[in-house]
Amino acid sequence: MEQVPDPEIPIINLVELGVIRELNIVDNQLQIIITPTYTGCPAKQLFEDLIKEKLIEHNILNFTIESRIYPVWTTDWLSDETKAKLLKDGISPPTLGDKDIICPHCKSLDTKMISQFGSTPCQSLYSCNSCKEPFNYFKCL
Amino acid sequence: MSITIKNELAQFLIRLADSEIILGQRLAEMCSKGPFLEEDIALSNLALDLFGRGEELLKIIADLEDNAYTPDDYTFRRNEREYFSYKIVEQPNNDFAWVIARQYFHDVYVREIFRQLLNHSDQQIAGLSEKVLKEIDYSYLHARDWMVRLGIGTEESNSRLQKAVDSLWKYSEELFAFDQIDTNVLDDSDQIKTVWDNEIDQVFSEANLEKPEEFKRHILDFRQGFHSEYLGMILADMQYLPRAYPDAQW
Numbered sequence: 001m002e003q004v005p006d007p008e009i010p011i012i013n014l015v016e017l018g019v020i021r022e023l024n025i026v027d028n029q030l031q032i033i034i035t036p037t038y039t040g041c042p043a044k045q046l047f048e049d050l051i052k053e054k055l056i057e058h059n060i061l062n063f064t065i066e067s068r069i070y071p072v073w074t075t076d077w078l079s080d081e082t083k084a085k086l087l088k089d090g091i092s093p094p095t096l097g098d099k100d101i102i103c104p105h106c107k108s109l110d111t112k113m114i115s116q117f118g119s120t121p122c123q124s125l126y127s128c129n130s131c132k133e134p135f136n137y138f139k140c141l
Numbered sequence: 142m143s144i145t146i147k148n149e150l151a152q153f154l155i156r157l158a159d160s161e162i163i164l165g166q167r168l169a170e171m172c173s174k175g176p177f178l179e180e181d182i183a184l185s186n187l188a189l190d191l192f193g194r195g196e197e198l199l200k201i202i203a204d205l206e207d208n209a210y211t212p213d214d215y216t217f218r219r220n221e222r223e224y225f226s227y228k229i230v231e232q233p234n235n236d237f238a239w240v241i242a243r244q245y246f247h248d249v250y251v252r253e254i255f256r257q258l259l260n261h262s263d264q265q266i267a268g269l270s271e272k273v274l275k276e277i278d279y280s281y282l283h284a285r286d287w288m289v290r291l292g293i294g295t296e297e298s299n300s301r302l303q304k305a306v307d308s309l310w311k312y313s314e315e316l317f318a319f320d321q322i323d324t325n326v327l328d329d330s331d332q333i334k335t336v337w338d339n340e341i342d343q344v345f346s347e348a349n350l351e352k353p354e355e356f357k358r359h360i361l362d363f364r365q366g367f368h369s370e371y372l373g374m375i376l377a378d379m380q381y382l383p384r385a386y387p388d389a390q391w
Binding site for chain 1: 179180182183186187188189190191192193194196197264265267268269271272273275276279282283
């Protein structure tokens, strides 16, 4: 499952994103439990398709995928390592209460929000007051 | 085909689901027509949220109805009188101020409804509500921010927002005419009106808006499937493809 990248942010995979919750073997069948990031995320269906594709590639054909809303997906499920990967890829990682948002280019904390809504439902648009570069911020949820 | 919903909880949920989908459709109409790029993206993002929320609600409804129909059936194969969205969300994108006022009224109203559903005994409903409340905060803050910015912006922006508020206000009364189906599910339906009143008073005063007079409704209730003239046109647009090509696949 770690080989399935997030379709929007391919630098992290679906396990790191916290979308893959459980892998169980039930009656000799692989059961995969996933939790979508946002209810309206257009990648929701794509998650399942990518997982299917990867399993079939590995010749695993006997499986079910179940989407579960509860427990609710949260950015708390992103590890520090994952957050560091996001920052390296130019996406400012989620911070508690959306405070102290770091510029992924010059690492300044002197940044301002341009729009709460960015290129994907999980991101906002920010710009840096120090280096003047715009960047995406992964919203805290 | 006529689709009826038998389960009482499903009858309650479809009111929420339909309103989210119809508002999503209205916002989707704004895609590429926003006043500037960031706002265009914001409105399209909000439309996605609303469609996602509607779909999750319809999945629960489908379960409650023993999967007689799919979420797509409910969305694309019901006519006006089988839809239970409230009238505010059907109102057109006459002006950016309309888009904002409509969104703001919707957000204030459904936020309190989902708060009360947090304690629901059905774990799917309680879980979805927790999810929705996290997402809706972004939408609410966006709408509230614009209400104040337009309200205290210029004479022009204030008068256009006031006009939008005055026009939409007459559809607000039905929101609180709760029936048995609502009160059976909600913890405290009176609280929804109290929260609404406090919130509206606060924001209208910040935004220099005048609260319109209470309006005596002369249109029948959305809970019985009665709508303003716009819903038919929205459905005609939204359902055109599945109606012309039933069961078409991508």
